[in-house]
Amino acid sequence: MIKVEGLTRAYGSFIAVDHISFECRQGRVTGFLGPNGAGKTTTMRVMVGLTPPTAGDVTIGGLHYADIPNPGRHVGVLLDASAQHEGRTGREVLEIGARTMGLPSSRIDEMLDLVSLDAREAKRRVRNYSLGMRQRLGIAHALLGDPSVLILDEPANGLDPAGIRWMRGLLKGYADRGGTVFLSSHLLHEVEQIADEMILIGNGKIVARGTRDELLRGATGGATTTLVTSLDNDHLAGALEEKGHEVHPAGGGLRVTAEPVEVGRVAAEKQIVLTDLRAGHEGGLEELFLELTADTQREHDVVPTGEPSA
Template sequence: MTAVLRCHGVVKKYGANTVLNGVSLTVEAGQVTGLLGLNGAGKTTLMRIATGLAKPSAGHVQVLGASLPMHPDTLARVGAALDAPAFYRWMTGQGMLRTLLDMAGLPDEGRIRRVLERVGLTEAGRRRVRTYSQGMRQRLALAAALLKEPDLLILDEPTNGLDPAGVRLVREIIAQEAARGAGILISSHQLDEIARVCDTITMIAHGTVSAEGTLDELGLAPGSGTESLEDWFFRHQDTLPGRAL
């Protein structure tokens, strides 16, 4: 397989506060890698570094074979939905996506129509974003991440605010993108959700990797997680591979 993202020994400090401390992970083309951890574990910070939005204090990051800082040609092959979706609320959904395409220097060629259809916003795309529910804004953020038909797709908590139908739709899109050959990094603090969609998982706690491996290696199975993530970490803290919690 081809690695679309490699992070090795990534450290991120904000003053005296160390948010990431030697984090390493790899995302392969056609595979879904889950980044799992409690709130504040450092998941979003790592994703911001991987998309060029933040600079690591130490360590090495390669995106699609190229080291940071990211060249525009590399950035054009990366799609991401990070943090809470932020859009110009006075624009329509279609207009917002058109603006993002213009900023990326990419032609439409039906991209906007296709991504709105994929996320179930074909009709709503004509409405102003200020009329959208939280779940609709989350779908629009996913549509924006898909616009470039990316080779690396990075999604931070993509099912937040979605109803069950929306959650199923996101799962389907993730599977479709992996089948297309994209490498996908998805973060969550929901144990069962990660277990349903990911091929491999990196578990992060207090800015360090506490465990990594396949679902079988970590004892996770789709539909297994009625327990909370906090309970899972506590129950496995003495047996997790890698660094102890």
């Protein structure tokens, strides 16, 4: 378990991380989400003892990182995938790690296999690796010592969609076996599919936290809406209104202030065929993320609201 308590990090008069507190629990993936410059990397650097905090404290399993004996066996870290020595081959990077941690060299092949770097790629120098390959190598390095805690800074950076899916499976499996995962990203869609819990950071402050559903409920002010399309929308709208639900036309269907299950039940009662039924907050998380972090953006783009026009 990772525990962050009142963590502050200032650079001169600039406060990069402003009194943040949270915990990452065992068996869960905790996502750390925020735009560039929000303070994610700084927080992670403090976690692993690379940057001293100005105030506050971070412990992993009750210890400061620097006090953990053979830390690589307990905490796997990927901070900057480009920070590996450019002239070393992928295999050499893992060999050095394995030797430092006192691991058998068979572990290197296991890890190369796990991250799908083949024998030829492992013999190439890191300077010739794509960003995606560097990330895979970095993940292999983080997992080398079979740690129970993983701290990964923007691990999906540079991975293609298949790579992101692979990583999602890997990290979920790792958490299911009892591991603690803390990963950062500046891209919502990367995190929301992997993370059990999300911590949103903007301007060094935590602006929201919770599960995907909890965040969405907050984003929609607690009201549940459903988007539904059927073969007879007029009939369905009438039936829903009869039950006291608010109904508005939306795109080719209806937006209803009710749970999807209730809308489905009414349709079934009236024997109306549904062609689409889904929670109405789709896109809501992205709006929330942009809203919460808006004042940290340097450029203000026009953002589509994701609201289907009537």
